[in-house]
Amino acid sequence: MQQTKDHIAVWNSCLKVIQDNVSAQAYKTWFDPIVAVKLKNAILTIQVPSQFFYEWLEEHYVGILKKILKKELGQKGRLEYSIIIESGSTNTNPYTVKIPATDKNVLKNPSVSMPIDINKDTIRNPFIIPGLKKIKVDSQLNPLYTLDNFIEGECNRLARSAGYAVAEKPGGTSFNPLLIYGGTGLGKTHLSHAIGIQMKERFPEKIVLYVTAERFQSQFVDAIRSNNKNDFVHFYQMIDFLIIDDVQFFSGKEKTQDVFFHIFNHLHQTGKQLILTADKPPIDMQGMEQRLLSRFKWGLSADLQIPELETRIAILETKIQNDGIKMPKEVMEYLAYSITSNIRELHGALVTLLAQSSFNKRAIDLDLAKQMIDKFVKNTAREVSIDYIQKVVCDYFDLPIELLKSKTRKRDVVQARQLAMYFSKSMTKSSLAKIGAHCGGKDHATVLHACRTVNNLIDTDKQFRGYVTELKKKISID
Ligand code: ADP
Ligand code: MG
Secondary structure, X not given: OOOOOOHHHHHHHHHHHHHXXXXXXXXXXXXXXXXXXXXXXXXXXXXXXXHHHHHHHHHHOHHHHHHHHHHHHOXXXXXXXXXXXXXXXXXXXXXXXEEEOOHHHHHHOOOOOOOOOOOOOOOOOOOEOOOOOOOOEOOOOOOOOOOOOOOOOHHHXXXXXXXXXXXXXXXXXXXXXXXXXXXXXXXXXXXXHHHHHHHHHHOOOOOEXXXXXXXXXXXXXXXXXXXXXXXXXXXHHOOOEEEEEOHHHHOOOHHHXXXXXXXXXXXXXXXXXXXXXXXXXXXXXXXXXXXXXXXXXXXXXXXOOOOOHHHHHHHHHHHHHHOOOOOOHHHHHHHHHHOOOOHHHHHHHHHHHHHHHHHHOOOOOHHHHHHHHHHHOHHHHOOOOHHHHHHHHHHHHOOOHHHHHOOOOOHHHHHHHHHHHHHHHHHOOOOHHHHHHHOOOOOHHHHHHHHXXXXXXXXXXXXXXXXHHHHHHHHOOO
């Protein structure tokens, strides 16, 4: 251990590595404001400007911080945060709280962030609390990922209700295994925890265990290394309801697949419930043994899709309410309209916005949101969406959006609809057919006609031209 270094030197070494590994913008936002305050007993304390910072760091940079600290401070290296509590007035002597990087962390998201305490348990039965006669297994479930918090929408209806059915009757439905698949950030981890929580509540005497495929694999490797393969297998065969997250991680890892195959068979034959998640359906999984794939298909495969606008709004609304955040409705809607990729990005944008506002001491308004989206979510949200265009146009003319999407041919609605089509054509990459489908189920010819009409009116009608200029300004993200 290098006891000679002080906190500044250690933190500077961390910063050097971080700088090479994150974007300049991310570095400026999340690392510049941090001040290292002390180093004692291999615990480095850093001061962060707000709770958001702490959470953001824990969620996104815990892996890299952990590695560097281990290198700098040895096996015992740990990180503690000191958070400045804002009191309104300028405070030269900020009140600080210490949050060990471990507890909260585990609670928040056990799959992403392992405690920063680097001492890895020597793995026998990793979840068993030693010294207890009756075996007790920590389910590793995140209490925040409940079914109630998992907003229902078209995008997740099948998976959610299958999950619900499984939780009511684990092992007793034909959904065994239940395989939940879908792209990143669409809620696989959340939903699998939620089912686990529900099962645990209904059947408290049963052993429920959530584990990521990655962790399963690393435990297996450790078990082999220390000659404990049997312990490992027995441990898993004892679980009543087993949840394995991101099974695609097993791809190409034959030994792990083999051991999992046997555990799977044992559990399935004894009527235990298996819940698996994956980033794609079994048919598209590469590097996975056929016998395992065929078992994945025994039960039900249910997918999670990208949430539709209404669901995105509902998810943000719930999050904002649960976290007690105050934010104008238009800002929330703007986020939901702009971020269409996945729910993690949606939450990420919200957190970034809050951080920006708290750090720059600026109110959360549409301007700040636009700037933030522009800076941080470039790749996913640079292009405005048809939904957003429709919303801005409707707000401008004070029309309900349903009218614009309806078949009505009332003059003012027709004009607004044509404008929405015109802007969708000029400001998004959507096809004419897609634009038509979004605007009251019209075909591509109607959209073309609308664009021509708008162009004609721009040339001939001064008032109309004014509308177009103003609307264009409102719609532009830049
Ligand atoms: P995945 O495992 O598919 O990558 P996660 O389960 O980690 O995705 O979800 C990413 C984030 O989105 C989490 O914060 C989760 O709580 C949230 N989330 C996903 N789906 C929903 C939903 N239907 N309702 C509320 N929050 C959701
Ligand atoms: Mg996940």
